[in-house]
Amino acid sequence: MIRNYIKIAFRNLQRNRLYSFINIAGLTIGMAACLLVATVVIDDLSYDKQWKNAANIYRIITIDNSNKNAVDKSSSSFTGLGPSLKANFPQVSSYCRMNSHESRFKLGADKDGIKITGLFAEQSVWDMLDFTVVLGNPKTHVAGYKNLVITEKISNQYFGNADPIGKTIYDIPEYGKPAAYIITGVIKDIPSNTNLRADMLVLDDHNAEYNQLNKGEFGSFTQQYIMLKPGTSVAAFTNNVNNWYKQFIQGKKAGFTYEFQPITDVYLKSDFAAYQRVQGKMSNVYIFGGVAILLLLIACINFINLTTARALKRIAEVGIRKVLGAGKADLVAQFLFESIMFFFIAFAFGIFIYSVLLKPLESYLGYTLTLTLANNITMFSAICGVVLLISLLVGLYPALLLSGRLPVSSLKGSTGTQSGSGVLRKVLVVMQFSISVAVLICTIVVQKQLSFINNKDLGYDKNNLLRIDETSWGTKGDAFKQEVLKITGVQNASISTWYPSGGGGSMSTMVDDPHQKNSKLKITYIKADLDLAATLKLQLQKGRFLSSKFGSDAINADSLMEKDMAKLEEAQKVQPVLVTAYTANALDIKELNKKLISGSGLPVGIIKDFNNESLKIAMSPTFIMAGTKLNYGSMLVRVSPGTEKQILTQINELWKRFFPDKVFEYGWVNDLLQNQYKTELKLQQLFTLFSFLIAFLACIGLLGLATFTAEQRIKEIGIRKVLGASVTSITTLLTSDFVKLVLIAIVVASPLAWLGMNKWLQTYAYRIKPDISFVLIAGLIALVTALVAVSYQTIKAAIANPAKSLRSE
Known part of the structure; x- marks a missing residue:
C-alpha cells in the first residue's frame, strides 16, 4: 500500500511540474527562513539556563525611591550589600560580585596588546557557575596576584601546545600602572548564551572596606549576584531584606529598596540597564517569533490554496478509485501522504539552505548561536515532529475535500464543493497579503524612526x-x-x-x-x-x-x-x-x-x-x-572637513610621544551616536528582508492561483475574444478579483500594524508621528507587487488564440 502511495505521489509531482515547483519552492523558502529565525529565538530564550544552580541565582537590583514620578532601577548595588546579605540571612548560600568587560592584555608580540573580554569576579563564582576545569587548580586562589583563568579558545590561540599554567602576564590599563596576572587554570569555553559572556575569568580578593555597607547610603556600586537556598520564597525574602535595610540605616527614610532578578531573566528583561554589555529584548523575541510563524503560515497557505485549486483536476481520479473499491480512509491516507512528501522534500532543501546561511547569520549577529539544529539532536527531532504535524494538519483539508465526494458526481466532473474551497482560498489570500502589508508598514515605520534619529538636531554639531x-x-x-x-x-x-x-x-x-x-x-x-x-x-x-x-x-x-x-x-x-x-x-x-x-x-x-x-x-x-x-x-x-585622515595620523604620532605605553583608541562621534541604535538598525534590516520574503511567498502563491484561474477560464476567455473583447478588458477581468483581495488585505492589516508600531514607538522619548502616507505606501507596494505577480499569466491568457481554446470540449 505504501509503495502504491509513493508511486501515485511521485506521478502527480512529475505530471504537475509547475505547481509542484511552486509548492516546494514556497515551502522551502518559508521553512528555511522560519528555521533560521526560530534558532535565534530559541537561543535567546536559553540564556543562562545552562547553569546547574540557575533556578536559585539572582541579580541584586537597586530601586532609587527619590523620584516619585518614575521608577529608577539600576542593575548595580552597593559593593557591601552582598556580604551583608550573606551575613544576615541564612537563606543566602553565596554571593558574587561579577561583571564582564573588555581589557587589554599583553599576550603576544603586539605591543598594543590584545583586547579580551573578561568576567571580573571573586572566588565565590565557583559556587554559583559550573565551569569545567581542563587544566590547573583555579579554585585555589594564589595570593599576591590577580588570578586569571583562561578558556581553551584563548589557550589554543595564544599558547598553542605550551602549558600556560603559572605564567604571568600584564594588562595595559587605561590609567595607572600595569597589573600582574597569574594564569591558574584553563576551563572549557564559556557558552555564548549567557549575559556574562567572556573568554577568561579574572579573579580577585577584595579588601575589608570594599565589603562594608555604609549606613549613610553612599559608596561604590557594582553588579552582584546572590544564590539562595532551594525552596526559598523570593517574595518573602525581598520583603525581609527591605525591612532589614530600613533598620540598618538607623530609622532614616530609605533612599533605596531592592529587588532580586532571576539570572535567567537578565538577558531579555533588563531594559532599565542602559549599558549592559550583553543584552537582548523580550519584545524582539515576540517580534521574531511572530515572524517565524508568519513565514511558515504563508508557505502553508500557498500549499492549501494550490492543492484545493488543483482538486478539480483530480475529481475524475477520485471517482474511478472509489468505483474500483477505494475507501474514504484510503483516499485520505493517499492525499496526506502526498502532503507529507511535499513537506519533507521542502524540509530537506530548507535544511540545506539553513546550514549554508547559519554562519553568515552568526557573523551578522556578532556571536555564536549555542543551540542550533546542527548541534542539538533534541531540537532537530522536535523540528522534524513539528514538520510532520504541520504537514498532516495542512494536508487534512484538501484530503477531506477530495475524498468526501460521491463517485457519480466525481465521474461527472461536478464541482459542487468547489465554491466552499473557493471562499477559503480568498480568505487565505487576504490573510497572506494582510501579513505582507503589516510587515511593510512596520518596515517603513522603523526606517522613518531611524532616519529621524540620525537627522534630529541634537543641540550640538556631531559632524567632524x-x-x-x-x-x-x-x-x-x-x-x-x-x-x-x-x-x-x-x-x-x-x-x-x-x-x-x-x-x-x-x-x-x-x-x-x-x-x-x-x-x-x-x-x-x-x-x-x-x-x-x-x-x-x-x-x-x-x-x-x-x-x-x-x-x-x-x-x-x-x-x-x-x-x-x-x-x-x-x-x-x-x-x-x-x-x-x-x-x-x-x-x-x-x-x-x-x-x-x-x-x-x-x-x-x-x-x-x-x-x-x-x-x-x-x-x-x-x-x-x-x-x-x-x-x-x-x-x-x-x-x-576633509582633514580627518591627516589629523588622525598626526594625533597618533603625538600620542606615541606623550603616552608611549598606551594604545591610541578613538572614534568619530557620528559613528558612536549611530552605534547607540544598532539594534534598531538591525531590526530595520531584518524587517526589510522579512517583508521581501513574505511578499515573495505571497506572490508565488498568487502566481499559481492566477495560472490555475487562467486555465479554468480559458474557454470563457476564448468566447469573450470571439465576441469582440479586447486584451485590456480581459486582463482587467482576470486581475480584478485579485486586486479586490489585496485591497481588503490593506484594510485589515493597517489598523493592526498601526497599533503595534505606535506601541513600539513609545520606547522612544523622541519619535515620529506615523501618518496615513505610511499605509498608502505599503498598500501601493503590495498592490503593484500582486499585479506584477499575476500580470504575466493574465496577459498570456488574454492574447492566446481563441481558436485553440475552443477547438474541442
Whole structure:
C-alpha cells in the first residue's frame, strides 16, 4: 500500500511540474527562513539556563525611591550589600560580585596588546557557575596576584601546545600602572548564551572596606549576584531584606529598596540597564517569533490554496478509485501522504539552505548561536515532529475535500464543493497579503524612526567631531591638548569626563522639584575643561559662557578631592555652571549669578537644549561645570572637513610621544551616536528582508492561483475574444478579483500594524508621528507587487488564440 502511495505521489509531482515547483519552492523558502529565525529565538530564550544552580541565582537590583514620578532601577548595588546579605540571612548560600568587560592584555608580540573580554569576579563564582576545569587548580586562589583563568579558545590561540599554567602576564590599563596576572587554570569555553559572556575569568580578593555597607547610603556600586537556598520564597525574602535595610540605616527614610532578578531573566528583561554589555529584548523575541510563524503560515497557505485549486483536476481520479473499491480512509491516507512528501522534500532543501546561511547569520549577529539544529539532536527531532504535524494538519483539508465526494458526481466532473474551497482560498489570500502589508508598514515605520534619529538636531554639531577614548592624562593632558590644537585643521579641543553616547554625565544628584511638592529632580553634571561649549558648538541663549577670564569658573576638583573634601563641596556650591534652557525651566531659574536653593552650582549662562543622552531617554536637568588639570576623561577634537585622515595620523604620532605605553583608541562621534541604535538598525534590516520574503511567498502563491484561474477560464476567455473583447478588458477581468483581495488585505492589516508600531514607538522619548502616507505606501507596494505577480499569466491568457481554446470540449 505504501509503495502504491509513493508511486501515485511521485506521478502527480512529475505530471504537475509547475505547481509542484511552486509548492516546494514556497515551502522551502518559508521553512528555511522560519528555521533560521526560530534558532535565534530559541537561543535567546536559553540564556543562562545552562547553569546547574540557575533556578536559585539572582541579580541584586537597586530601586532609587527619590523620584516619585518614575521608577529608577539600576542593575548595580552597593559593593557591601552582598556580604551583608550573606551575613544576615541564612537563606543566602553565596554571593558574587561579577561583571564582564573588555581589557587589554599583553599576550603576544603586539605591543598594543590584545583586547579580551573578561568576567571580573571573586572566588565565590565557583559556587554559583559550573565551569569545567581542563587544566590547573583555579579554585585555589594564589595570593599576591590577580588570578586569571583562561578558556581553551584563548589557550589554543595564544599558547598553542605550551602549558600556560603559572605564567604571568600584564594588562595595559587605561590609567595607572600595569597589573600582574597569574594564569591558574584553563576551563572549557564559556557558552555564548549567557549575559556574562567572556573568554577568561579574572579573579580577585577584595579588601575589608570594599565589603562594608555604609549606613549613610553612599559608596561604590557594582553588579552582584546572590544564590539562595532551594525552596526559598523570593517574595518573602525581598520583603525581609527591605525591612532589614530600613533598620540598618538607623530609622532614616530609605533612599533605596531592592529587588532580586532571576539570572535567567537578565538577558531579555533588563531594559532599565542602559549599558549592559550583553543584552537582548523580550519584545524582539515576540517580534521574531511572530515572524517565524508568519513565514511558515504563508508557505502553508500557498500549499492549501494550490492543492484545493488543483482538486478539480483530480475529481475524475477520485471517482474511478472509489468505483474500483477505494475507501474514504484510503483516499485520505493517499492525499496526506502526498502532503507529507511535499513537506519533507521542502524540509530537506530548507535544511540545506539553513546550514549554508547559519554562519553568515552568526557573523551578522556578532556571536555564536549555542543551540542550533546542527548541534542539538533534541531540537532537530522536535523540528522534524513539528514538520510532520504541520504537514498532516495542512494536508487534512484538501484530503477531506477530495475524498468526501460521491463517485457519480466525481465521474461527472461536478464541482459542487468547489465554491466552499473557493471562499477559503480568498480568505487565505487576504490573510497572506494582510501579513505582507503589516510587515511593510512596520518596515517603513522603523526606517522613518531611524532616519529621524540620525537627522534630529541634537543641540550640538556631531559632524567632524573626534573622540579620543577615556584615559588617565596624569600631568600631560593640557600639554597634549595644546599640541593637538597646533595641528592644521584642528578647530577646537576639550578634555571631558562626558562624551556623546557615553551616558548623561559624569555624576548626578537629586534636588527638590520646585514645581511639585515632595518630589525630586535628578540633576546630571557634565564636567569638562573650559573649551567644551566651543568644541561642541553649543548655542548661548542668555548670560555668558564659562571662560578663563573668570578665575573661579574652573576649579581643580581632583586635587581638592585628595586634600580636603569639605573645601571641594563648598567650592562646588558656588562654582559657575552652564545650564540648559530645559534645566532653567525645570528648576525655576529666573536669575543668573544667583546661588541655587538646592544643588551645587551658580548658573551664569543658559544654553540651547541639547541631547546628552540617547533619544530613547527624555531630556533631564543638566549642568556643565569646568575643571582644570583633569586627570581622567576623553578628549573631543573638532576638525575641519576633509582633514580627518591627516589629523588622525598626526594625533597618533603625538600620542606615541606623550603616552608611549598606551594604545591610541578613538572614534568619530557620528559613528558612536549611530552605534547607540544598532539594534534598531538591525531590526530595520531584518524587517526589510522579512517583508521581501513574505511578499515573495505571497506572490508565488498568487502566481499559481492566477495560472490555475487562467486555465479554468480559458474557454470563457476564448468566447469573450470571439465576441469582440479586447486584451485590456480581459486582463482587467482576470486581475480584478485579485486586486479586490489585496485591497481588503490593506484594510485589515493597517489598523493592526498601526497599533503595534505606535506601541513600539513609545520606547522612544523622541519619535515620529506615523501618518496615513505610511499605509498608502505599503498598500501601493503590495498592490503593484500582486499585479506584477499575476500580470504575466493574465496577459498570456488574454492574447492566446481563441481558436485553440475552443477547438474541442
